Amino acid sequence: MKNKIIHKAKGLSDRAVAWIFITPTLLLLLAINIYPLIYAISMSFTNFYANKLGREIKWVGLKNYAKILGKEAIWERMQITASFMFWTLLLQAIIGLSLALLLNKKFKGNELLTTLIVLPMMLSPAVVGVFWTYLYNPQVGLFNYIVNFFYDFGSFDMIGSSTLAPWAIVIVDTWMWTPFTMLICLAGLRSIPNYLYEAAEVDRANRLQQFIYITLPSVLPFLLLALLFRGIENFKMFDMVVELTSGGPGSATELASIQLKREAFEKWKTGYSSAYAVILFVTIFGFGNVYVKVMNKIKDR
């Protein structure tokens, strides 16, 4: 019997063996990824409420989509999310790259400093959210104290003010995730062979020219990759902001994912929120695809 199986297995082509190995994973992926996605899409055309189980589920066609896309409040949340992403990515790119350039120099305590800088990234976002509410406290908060130490703005409330709250979440996210872009940029910098700089020096290229023509092009694919990860993460940012502001004041920091959670798991508008989720999915999927294409082009250059 045993021999028979071995004999049979020996007769299988490489391709067949590959399929045998990959099938369990594929099935699992279908079951936990693709099936829920298709299910959510089909839900999005109904008026289903997951908390009203006895209720008849009606097919409503594109009504949910029309409602979402026509709603001013949804566009406001999209704008809030877009501006959050824009500023966090911009700041993390600039600060992350600058830190990486500094740490790329050889000096004493370099390793220790890198470890220290990377620390915020290792914390739980929920914890970060909670302790920054203390740092932002207008009466005893360290953040307000430090800002007022340099220039006395008087009493200000980062979380309670609609103009400052969006910046409050940008600052915390930047504080927490700049180390991530820094690490990846650092990996990029370390991969640049030294002879390129030596050759440039022979050609009498100055420091700025070396940076523009060697460092930046070499590190750019790494930076873009880091920003892709950060972009996807921040598009679905939830925990840190909920702990920090609960989306407030009013809805000044209510990101799309926070609103989605409220529609889906507090109001239980399952059909409606499925449509919302599909729209968000298509948006990030579309952006992601375009981004990867651009990134590959840059890499090829």
Add this chain to the structure above:
Amino acid sequence: MRNKIAILVSSIVFALSSTQAVKSESITLGWAAWDPANALVELSKDFTAQTGIEVNFEFVPWPNFADRMLNELNNKGKTFDLLIGDSQWIGGGATYGHYVKLNDFFDKEGISMNDFSDATVYAYSTWPKGSENYYALPAMGDALAWAYRKDWFDRPELNSEFKAKHGYDLGVPENWDQLYDMCTFFQGREIDGQVRYGAAINTERGSEGITMGVTAAMYAWGMQYENPSKPYDMEGYFNAPNVVEALEFYKKMYEDCAPPGHSDAYMVANLDAYKSGQVAFQMNWYAFWPGVSKEDADGRVTGFFANPSQKVSAATLGGQGISVVNYSDKKDLALQYIKWFAQPDVQQKWWDLGGYSCHKDVLGSPDFVNSAVYAQGFLDSMGIVKDFWQEPTFVELMLPMQEHVHDYVVNGKGSAKEALDKIIEEWVEVFEADGKL
């Protein structure tokens, strides 16, 4: 040797079976994690002593309470046999079949709802409202009230300064205008070398906080959610001029009386602000007053009063009834607990331990008013309470209220009328989807 093994095996089997026997005689009760929950743990020890049924508890912090429990109910979870669910859940609990209807059980066991305060039966037990369908036993009476620094009020120099300015004595405010005068009097004032502020009021955005604060003002201004003779007709009621005025007043309170950074605050933040000596007043639930009262030390003396009136006397309802979860496998044990809990002597002990009994024997006893400094206020409040919508769709109704009120009061966006109009607009949508309009 063989014998030894046999003995060992049989003793293990016995041990396992006996732990299982103990396990089957236990129930799990879910509630919010707050002071009264500790009192209930203490009280329930008597139940276990009498019946041998263990009571396990799972207490969830308030900000996540509704999320956690409603998820559990919607998923037909069996975690809880008993649930002390918030008053607004009763509509959903009854309509979606989460709670066991208790009428037959009450009849069989001779438990009469007439023994419990009418306002609490109406608020915590019945659905549809005012009917005689009971889905809970009133467990914890509660309303929103105020605590103040009586020791500061009693200082002659402060009183005379206040009187010179406003023409009347510092004391329990008779209406919201007086409350505002007193709050602004303390705002930014230095007392004993520390800067103090007026009042810690509810402003929380995430769950129900700011709604539970702003309605305290709205009810006092005579707000009605809907046309009394035409249900769900809200235009001209919920956005009437008196409600607009109340909302504007609450914003004024937030801007002129709250301590800095008090923009996302509810129960715990208010308690903290008061405890650290920042504020002269705090708004909070009666449930916390035993704890606040006990903490008075270093010269701090706390006084308590019911929500001040303005155009009418009214207070925001808190509190909960205890229900049997329909998905539980141990409904009979859970019902035993309710039967035990409904007894007058258990109810008396419940009050003594720091819970708020709703039983008429307790509330009507001659010693009740003198049993705590806040007892009279509690009695007064429970006669004038009003609650948010208790519809099955109450969360859908709560979220727009939270958003637009917070947007107006804290964020300063738009006008009070606009905020109320937006809320009505979304409420209409909810009622339409629910087939009520």
